[in-house]
Amino acid sequence: MRESFLHFLWRSRRFDAQNLRTTELQSIEIQVVGEQNTHAGPDFFNARLRVGETIWAGNVEMHLRSSEWIAHGHSNDPAYDNVVLHVVFEEDQPILRENGERIPCLELKGRIPPKLLENYERLEHEQAWIPCEHFFRQVPDIVRLNWLDRLLVERLELKTIAIADTLKATENNWEEAFYRLLARNFGLKVNAEPFEALARSMPLLTLSRHKSSLLQVEALLLGQAGFLGEKLKDQWPRDLAREYRHLAHKYALEPLPVSQWKFLRLRPANFPTVRLAQFAAMIHQSVHLFSKILDTNNLRELENLFDVQPSDYWRNHFQLDKPSIIREKALGRDFVHLLVINTIVPFLFHYGKTKDLEEPQKRALLLLEDLPPEENTLVDGWAALGIPARHAFQTQALIHLKTRFCDQKRCLECAIGNAILK
């Protein structure tokens, strides 16, 4: 058993509260359980209780065993002076204040409904893909769906932290911040860091001065990424290298080390060289991308915005100087959908929140409902449990549930866990 289980029992009052008594047999009436404190100090603040004939307003501290009060050094800590009740699973030692007075103690052992305790132990020790695997589908739909709605918003809020940081770094320049995080997501997981570093070292303003020439935009990006430094054979890369040398001199640019880009175990379509060429084509088509996104009304219009073709050279290349079979290099629909999920939706959501506009926030959520479910092992895992997702809104919420709650066994903070432990 973990102490968090006692917190759960106390805040939800899911223990036998009839004829409550301290271990010294004084009656207890709980009027207000207090607010849970997740920082340093007692576990619940501002509880209100009647112990014996006295009404107490103060804090509540919890431990599995009362002796932990001493082991945790609370005896000499003034933060615990205002504890009016010590709630424990078991009192193995009476606890005294500095003045020798005994701290009222409530023992929960024997007051926990057996079924609830059994289900809790099962969740605690279950080794399955998710601890509540055997219970999940018994939870009413309304509980599950409301919880997934909340998780989706929590996930979006987490994603917006990076946006807020980037906005701060760009002095609130939405276009520049969007460009940097779009670049990061063009790199997918493997090349996210170098892509973002590249965007930081190559301001959108510089690219915008050359946006009418795909050759120059591609030269700036591939050159700055470090891909144009070696002796190149094909004419197009040599033209790019020449352009980059000229522009690098003009803007005092220092290329990034090419060694940071990863190709290993990537499908050729995801090679950073191809993604950079596509990114260049995006910039060539539209520098003020975020403003354009704000003007779109639906997923189709967004997909059209991302309908770009890199330069012809890439039709039969995945890397410089290495010919391949002819394959169109337009951005694939699945990739565009990932960009919508990971960049556009969080940006719209954050923009709406920052500007206090409901419409962009609503549009962000509607976009997720319009997008097909993502395909990955986490989504497959839920489907295997009989929880298929109908759209990206649900896949995003389910991914968040699995990675941020189930994997950390946060069942006591989860609405589904709370329903199971009724």
Ligand code: SF4
């Ligand atoms: S966190 Fe929630 S959904 Fe995940 S295993 Fe626990 S109770 Fe189930």
